[in-house]
Amino acid sequence: MFFKARTGIVFLLVAFLVTLLVAGCGGGGASKGEVKEVKIGNILPLSGSAAPLGKIGKEAREMAVEEINAAGGIKSLGGAKIKMIFADSKGDPATGVAEAERLITQERVALITGTYQSGVALPVSEVTERYKVPFFVPVPSEDVITERGFKYVFRLAEKTSWRNREQVKFIQDMASKFGTPVKTVALIYEDTAWGQGAAKGWEKYLGEAGLQIVLKEPYPRNSSDLTPVVLKVKQLKPDIIFLCSYVSDAALLTNTFAEHKVKPLAFIGTSGGFADPVYFKTTGDNCEYFFDISTWEPDVNRPFSKEVNEKFKQKYGYDMNAEAVKAYVAMYVIKDALERAGSLDPEAIRKALAETKLTSGVTQMYAPEIAFDESGQMIHAPLVICQFRKVDGKMERVTVWPEKDARPGWKPVWPFPGWDKK
Amino acid sequence: MARLASPRYYLPVLLILLLFALPLFVKSPYYLHIMAMVLFWAYMATAWNIVGGFAGQLSLGHGAYVAAGAYTSSLLFAYLGISPWFGMFIGGLVAGLMGFLVGYPTLRLRGAYYALATVGFAEGFRVILTNTTHIGKWKTGGAEGFMIPLLGNAPQHMQFISKVPYYYLILVLFLILVLICRWIDGSKLGYYLTALREDEDAALALGINTARVKLVAATLSAFFAGVGGVFYAQLIRYLEPNAIAGPIMSNQIVFLAIVGGRGTVLGPALGGLVLTLIGEITRVVFNQIMGLHLFLYGLLVVLFVIFKPRGLIEFLEVLWNRLVNLLERREGKHAA
Structure with missing residues (x-):
C-alpha cells in the first residue's frame, strides 16, 4: 500500500486548502476612487455539449474587448479598461445561477452578459434582477426573457x-x-x-x-x-x-x-x-x-461586416456566425452605455443602456439602429x-x-x- | 450528561453546531448558495442511498422523483396558492407514490430489471414533462421550462432574498434525513435490508418478505428525493425538464453516493459534500482553459475510486477513529 490512509487524508486536506486559498484570492473588492477597470461577467457554456458555441462567443467578445481597450478603453471613466471574467455555466441552469451569484457578490462585476442558452438566461435574470445588476443578453431568444417586466434585462437578439x-x-x-x-x-x-x-x-x-x-x-x-x-x-x-x-x-x-x-x-x-x-x-x-x-451572414450587404469577419477569420481560422456577431456587437453596445453612464453605478449603467441609440460604428454590421424598448428588447433586430x-x-x-x-x-x-x- | 463527555458523542454535536454557526462567519451570499447546493447534493445522495445503498437496488431514475416533487409543489403554488411549505409534503408524497408504482411490479424481479425500469420510467417522465405544455388550464411550460413566480422576500411561501434561510432549510432537511437513515440502519428494517443486499435467497429463507422490504425502501427514498426537489425548485426558481428530470440529475445522485460510500449512513453525504465542493472549486479556479476543470474533477474521482473503492467514507472512518482515540487517551491521562 503506497497510498496510506494518513497520506490520503493529508493529500485531501492540502488539495482543499490550496484550492480554497486560490479561490479566496479571486474575490477582490470593488476598487474605490479612480476607476482602473470595468469588470464584466460572462456566463457561457464553456464545457458540455454546447461548448463549441460558447467558445466562439468567447472569442468574439475577446476580440471586441481587445479593440476597445487598445483604442483607449472607456474615456468617460478616465480610460478604464474592460476586464472580462468568464464563467462556465455547463449549460445547466443551476450552475448558471451559482456563477451569477459569484460574479455579482465576489467579483463585483458592473454588468453580466452571455449565457447562450435561454434556459440559463431565465434563472440568471432572476439573480441579476434581485441584485439590481444589468444583464445584457446578446443571443438567447426565447420570447419570455423580456416579457416579465424585469428592469435590468436587455436583449440584443430577436425574439424566437x-x-x-x-x-x-x-x-x-x-x-x-x-x-x-x-x-x-x-x-x-x-x-x-x-x-x-x-x-x-x-x-x-x-x-x-x-x-x-x-x-x-x-x-x-x-x-x-x-x-x-x-x-x-x-x-x-x-x-x-x-x-x-x-x-x-x-x-x-x-x-x-x-x-x-x-x-x-x-x-x-x-x-x-x-x-x-x-x-x-x-x-x-x-x-x-x-x-x-x-440575423447575419458572412456575405450580408452591411457596413463593417466584411472587415470584422475578415479580422475574426484571420485570428481564429473560421468565419463568424450570427451568434458571434451578436456577442461582438454586444461589447460595443455595452461600451457605448458605459461611456454615457460615466460611472460604475449599476443604476447609471441601466439607465444608459435603456437610452441606447446607436446609429453608427461597427454595430452597423448587425443593425442600422440599436435601441431598446421599455421591456429591454432590441426594437429592430434584423x-x-x-x-x-x-x-x-x-x-x-x-x-x-x-x-x-x-x-x-x-x-x-x-x-x-x-x-x-x- | 456523562455520555456527552465521550468524544464519540460530543464530536458530532460540535460538528452540527459548527454547521449551524456557519452563516455567522460566512457572509457572502455566493458561498452560502454554494454551501446550500453542497448540502442539497449531500441530501439527494443520502436519499438515494436508502434504496440504492441499504437495499442494494440500483435506481438510475431518481431525477423523475426530484422533478415530481419540484413540479407538484410549484404548480400547486402557482395555480392554487398552496405554500411550498405544505407543497413540500404533497410533492414528497407524489414522488413516493411514483417510487411505489415503479417498484411494485419490478422489485419482485431479480437482477437488472429494477435498474432498467427506473431508467425507462425516468426517461418517459422526462419526455412527458418536455412535451406537456398544459395540464388543463395550468401551464407547465413543456421544454421551455417552468418559472416559479418571483415574490421577493416571502417567508410564508419559502422565498427569501437572503441565502441564510435556504441554507438552514436544507441543513435541517439533511440532518433529519441522516437521523432517519441512522435509525433505519439500526432498526429491524435495516437488518432486513442488509440481509437482502448481501444474499437475497438467504434472506428469503429466513422469512423476510424481500419484495415488501425493497418496496418500502424505494418508496421512502423517492419521498425524500421529492422533498429535495421542492427545495431545488425554491432555490433556483426555474424548472427545466432536461436539467431536473434528465439523466444528468439521476446520474449525478448515483455517482455521488457510490463515490462517497454506498450503503453506509454518512458515505453518500460525504460524497455529495466533497465532490460538489471540488467541482465548484475547480470550475471557478481553472476556468481559464476550457474544460480543464472537468478533467481535474474526473482525475480526482478516478484516484478516489482506485484507492478507496469502498468510498470516501473510508477516509472519514480512519480520521474519525484516530481523533476519537486521541481524545479518549488524553482524557484518560487527565483522569489519571
Whole structure:
C-alpha cells in the first residue's frame, strides 16, 4: 500500500486548502476612487455539449474587448479598461445561477452578459434582477426573457417568434413575386424548448396569414432515423416545409428528403443546425436550394461586416456566425452605455443602456439602429434569409432576402427545382 | 450528561453546531448558495442511498422523483396558492407514490430489471414533462421550462432574498434525513435490508418478505428525493425538464453516493459534500482553459475510486477513529 490512509487524508486536506486559498484570492473588492477597470461577467457554456458555441462567443467578445481597450478603453471613466471574467455555466441552469451569484457578490462585476442558452438566461435574470445588476443578453431568444417586466434585462437578439414571423412573411412575399400560390405548410421540429417555441410562433403567424398547417411533427433530438417523419410529409404534399433542428437531425432530414425525393415549393430552416458548418459536410449537394433564416451572414450587404469577419477569420481560422456577431456587437453596445453612464453605478449603467441609440460604428454590421424598448428588447433586430447555393462549385450561404441585404447579383431560386435537376 | 463527555458523542454535536454557526462567519451570499447546493447534493445522495445503498437496488431514475416533487409543489403554488411549505409534503408524497408504482411490479424481479425500469420510467417522465405544455388550464411550460413566480422576500411561501434561510432549510432537511437513515440502519428494517443486499435467497429463507422490504425502501427514498426537489425548485426558481428530470440529475445522485460510500449512513453525504465542493472549486479556479476543470474533477474521482473503492467514507472512518482515540487517551491521562 503506497497510498496510506494518513497520506490520503493529508493529500485531501492540502488539495482543499490550496484550492480554497486560490479561490479566496479571486474575490477582490470593488476598487474605490479612480476607476482602473470595468469588470464584466460572462456566463457561457464553456464545457458540455454546447461548448463549441460558447467558445466562439468567447472569442468574439475577446476580440471586441481587445479593440476597445487598445483604442483607449472607456474615456468617460478616465480610460478604464474592460476586464472580462468568464464563467462556465455547463449549460445547466443551476450552475448558471451559482456563477451569477459569484460574479455579482465576489467579483463585483458592473454588468453580466452571455449565457447562450435561454434556459440559463431565465434563472440568471432572476439573480441579476434581485441584485439590481444589468444583464445584457446578446443571443438567447426565447420570447419570455423580456416579457416579465424585469428592469435590468436587455436583449440584443430577436425574439424566437420574430424569426417565425419573418419566415412567414418571406413565403408570402415569394408566393406573390413568383406567382406560386402557397396554401399548406408542414412543421417539423425537435421537441425541445427551442423547437416548441418555434412551433408556437409558426402557428401564430401562419394562422394570421390564413395558411393551413397540415402536419405538426415534433421529434426527439438526435434521432437515428427520421424516415417515418419524411414519409408522412411526402404523403401530405405540403407546399412549404418549415424545419427547426440541430445539426445531426438537420442533416439526417435533408438526406432523407433527398432519398425520398420530397418536393415542396420550399424547405425553410430555422438556423441552429442549418447554420452549422458540419451541415454542409454531411449533406453535400442535397442541401442545395434550401433556405435558412438568421440575423447575419458572412456575405450580408452591411457596413463593417466584411472587415470584422475578415479580422475574426484571420485570428481564429473560421468565419463568424450570427451568434458571434451578436456577442461582438454586444461589447460595443455595452461600451457605448458605459461611456454615457460615466460611472460604475449599476443604476447609471441601466439607465444608459435603456437610452441606447446607436446609429453608427461597427454595430452597423448587425443593425442600422440599436435601441431598446421599455421591456429591454432590441426594437429592430434584423433578420435575413439565405439560400444554400453552389458558388464556384462550393456550397455557400447566399443572402437573398430582403433585397437590401442580399448579396449583390443574387436572387432566390423559387420554387425548389427538384432533386433531379442538381 | 456523562455520555456527552465521550468524544464519540460530543464530536458530532460540535460538528452540527459548527454547521449551524456557519452563516455567522460566512457572509457572502455566493458561498452560502454554494454551501446550500453542497448540502442539497449531500441530501439527494443520502436519499438515494436508502434504496440504492441499504437495499442494494440500483435506481438510475431518481431525477423523475426530484422533478415530481419540484413540479407538484410549484404548480400547486402557482395555480392554487398552496405554500411550498405544505407543497413540500404533497410533492414528497407524489414522488413516493411514483417510487411505489415503479417498484411494485419490478422489485419482485431479480437482477437488472429494477435498474432498467427506473431508467425507462425516468426517461418517459422526462419526455412527458418536455412535451406537456398544459395540464388543463395550468401551464407547465413543456421544454421551455417552468418559472416559479418571483415574490421577493416571502417567508410564508419559502422565498427569501437572503441565502441564510435556504441554507438552514436544507441543513435541517439533511440532518433529519441522516437521523432517519441512522435509525433505519439500526432498526429491524435495516437488518432486513442488509440481509437482502448481501444474499437475497438467504434472506428469503429466513422469512423476510424481500419484495415488501425493497418496496418500502424505494418508496421512502423517492419521498425524500421529492422533498429535495421542492427545495431545488425554491432555490433556483426555474424548472427545466432536461436539467431536473434528465439523466444528468439521476446520474449525478448515483455517482455521488457510490463515490462517497454506498450503503453506509454518512458515505453518500460525504460524497455529495466533497465532490460538489471540488467541482465548484475547480470550475471557478481553472476556468481559464476550457474544460480543464472537468478533467481535474474526473482525475480526482478516478484516484478516489482506485484507492478507496469502498468510498470516501473510508477516509472519514480512519480520521474519525484516530481523533476519537486521541481524545479518549488524553482524557484518560487527565483522569489519571
